[in-house]
Amino acid sequence: MSGLGASGAVGSSPYPCPVSSPTPDALLGPADIRELAAALGVRPTKQRGQNFVIDANTVRRIVRTAEVRPDDVVVEVGPGLGSLTLALLEVADRVTAVEIDDVLAAALPATIAARMPERADRFALVHSDAMHVTGLPGPPPTALVANLPYNVAVPVLLHMLDTFPTIERTLVMVQSEVADRLAAGPGSKVYGVPSVKANWYAEVKRAGAIGRNVFWPAPNVDSGLVSLVRRTEPLKTTASKAEVFAVVDAAFAQRRKTLRAALAGWAGSAAAAEAALVAAGVSPQARGEALTVEEFARIAEHKEPTAP
Helix, strand or coil: CCCCCCCCCCCCCCCCCCCCCCCCCCCCCHHHHHHHHHHHCCCCCCCCCCCEECCHHHHHHHHHHCCCCCCCEEEEECCCCCHHHHHHHHHCCEEEEEECCHHHHHHHHHHHHHHCHHHHHHEEEEECCHHHCCCCCCCCCCEEEEECCHHHHHHHHHHHHHHCCCCCEEEEEEEHHHHHHHHCCCCCCCCCHHHHHHHHHEEEEEEEEECHHHEECCCCCCEEEEEEEECCCCCCCCCCHHHHHHHHHHHHHCCCCCHHHHCHHHHCCHHHHHHHHHHHCCCCCCCHHHCCHHHHHHHHHCCCCCCC
16 A cells, blocks of 8 residues: 655656566566565655555455456555556556555556556556545546555545545455444444445445555554445435534544534534434434434434524
């Protein structure tokens, strides 16, 4: 995975390593990754959450689990040295990678051209912070597959789902605890803001675990796969996404409090919060961790306008 920061220009860069003895497998193995990183002077940094996948079987497993199809236009965030990118190009129609790191962004097109020349015209690079991306070259993306930097995984995921409504299927690799939070349901101890907001867009579930030894350097946390399949019909509500998310944020900012108390600031007073809850059919004594995204939407619908 590769982290995010400030953007810059991409320069052309010849492939820094000779392609090892010609083999039918164009994917990167442990020796390839280390050789490529050394040639580029790349040292993975904790600041950008960089842990590169060095196992070809793992990236192929990710592509299979993501159910990538030959007609898919896949967007990948944080491609790093290109391990997953190459595996995606083996299957998808097109792959667009979003990379912020100057050196990695400059090197990736040459890596693709050297190791998979017959698919190089199916690859595009966007050198940018994924949180600032509002458009992509080529056809609209149909799938998002990414090994996300742990420190920004949730905001990047939500931004991409919101910005690109054509993304039907998503599979992301994130820290195991983040995977649990994203896939949690009401009543779970780890159910919270990421769970509800992800569920606004999609049906979310855990899709597997990834061991530490497939990364270089090996992280000190476990990783998990999360599958998100976009809702075929948007959530039926008269409230806007911003209005619903405001309720969610307020409810979990003080998650130990009852909703009557936690939503007092959002509604203008505890009494106004109680009125909105009762009108939405939600107990004022309930807590945010017990509510579905649909219930949060109903609460948002019943907020009384506050006096100027």
